[in-house]
Amino acid sequence: MEDNLKYYKNFPKQKDLEIDFRNIPPILNLDFNALNGILPITNSRLKFITDSGHPPILTVNPSEIEYVYYKSIGVNEFQAISIVFNFFAIEDNPEGSLKGLPYNISLLPMTNKGKIDTWRIELLEQMDVEQLSQEGNLVFTEFNPFQSWKQGMGMDYQIFSNLDYNDYIDTVGFNWGMYFLSPIFDKREIKVLENSTSSKEINAKYRKYKTNLFFKNFSNTEPRRIFGCDSPIELFLLQGMYLKKLTPIIQTNIFKSGDVIANYFEMQDSGIWLGQEQLITQADFYFPDKKLAIFCDGKEFHDLNKDKKINEALNKLDINVLRFTGKDITENLENVLETIQNEYKK
Structure with a gap:
């Protein structure tokens, strides 16, 4: 392996970093933009809002009536899920920033002392969920998407970029955003982005596939790969x-x-x-x-x-x-x- 280290590069010392989405399927890019707030969106959730006399309009920040809905079905806490990118290379942009080329995209539950750390509904009610969902400056050091990040730490990217960090590009995980996952929902009622030209049968299969990928609650702290290299x-x-x-x-x-x-x-x-x-x-x-x-x-x-x-x-x-x-x-x-x-x- 030592002879092959020339193929590795240390993380560059620059501040601004953006993701090169060109090699990621367009439909997955659309999914990312819908992965925020409290998920999944279900027909029952929309019906409860309408029956309560409110328009069925959802924003990233849940309304008071939405929290009433979750309490009514017995939800006490949510899993906070980060969308984490790993890059196999980082290029210089002409304007002076950096561009990361992804080899892996994972979903990662928030953890505390090696265990899944959930958010109580009372705490989430007091927070700006939109700001939390769009928070993309967090960096996980020593992130191994093939196993788990066991020795890494999370920090703001601006702090990270100013550190004397000498490890390699592919060992860092970048948090693109996050969403909050409900533990209770009916899989048959989930609403996801679909292809309007596809048959109901095909869209039902996609719904099942995406439900297992994005909305299955985590039982352990291992990352869930949704795109990229396997080894x-x-x-x-x-x-x-x-x-x-x-x-x-x-x-x-x-x-x-x-x-x-x-x-x-x-x-x-x-x-x-x-x-x-x-x-x-x-x-x-x-x-x-x-x-x-x-x-x-x-x-x-x-x-x-x-x-x-x-x-x-x-x-x-x-x-x-x-x-x-x-x-x-x-x-x-x-x-x-x-x-x-x-x-x-x-």
């Missing part, structure tokens, strides 16, 4: 490819029909639904212009027969395949990158 070796290879000016799509689903769809957020944007039974595999990285799929096989004793069948199925779709072991990536990264470059140039 450290994928991250390491991504950083190497970036320095070679290779920019693949992260985590791409390839189906028996020949459809290649980056993720379920992209599915919703396109208005189609393909179930797991139709999936051939999920490539760790994919170059659509070259129809090139790359897999990082973390275990030395991988299921070779299964890999062979997947390779054959992809080859029938005219998709080329490259596979690398974790040992290849950690000990011979330059050779791995050369192999990818040679295949990409064909």
